[in-house]
Amino acid sequence: DQQVKQNSPSLSVQEGRISILNCDYTNSMFDYFLWYKKYPAEGPTFLISISSIKDKNEDGRFTVFLNKSAKHLSLHIVPSQPGDSAVYFCAARETSGSRLTFGEGTQLTVNP
């Protein structure tokens, strides 16, 4: 049972445009959400997070939106840069405990 799903395995965007990566979840007990970026053969690096009591969090070019009623979150990258090309994972934390549940990842390619 996949509790965190990223339905788009890949996304291709032109440099300078907006990248929108999507993530859906099914577990109502998730209360904290995170986005990670991963290059091949490296560990993921933390990008941005959002608590379930908020609907938006912004950090520079990265903004995460949370729609609790739809159990959906998205990561917006504006403007997209070629260095943003990587696999992006969303993750969720269940109330109580520290373990995270990860989605399958979306490969973002930003074309110059």
Next chain:
Amino acid sequence: DGGITQSPKYLFRKEGQNVTLSCEQNLNHDAMYWYRQDPGQGLRLIYYSQIVNDFQKGDIAEGYSVSREKKESFPLTVTSAQKNPTAFYLCASSAVRFNSYEQYFGPGTRLTVT
């Protein structure tokens, strides 16, 4: 420099042999985690530990074992009972405090078993 180290970067073993992957952190984090990544799949949790001398099974613990004798170290043993051991293994750690649940990852170990 604070961080998480995993060694070695690449590891090759013959089928039937146990192998231990190293993970060390100097971030003073209480919690540590082991994940496995396979092509086209997300990160799947193998084991995690929230405190020294205690650990819990994750979603795919069969064929693996861990120990947590020191706060800084969380080695993972891939036993011969693990049916598909070839994968990219990632170790992570996190501080256990309210409203801060980010996990920080090491560079990973690519294990190939033939």
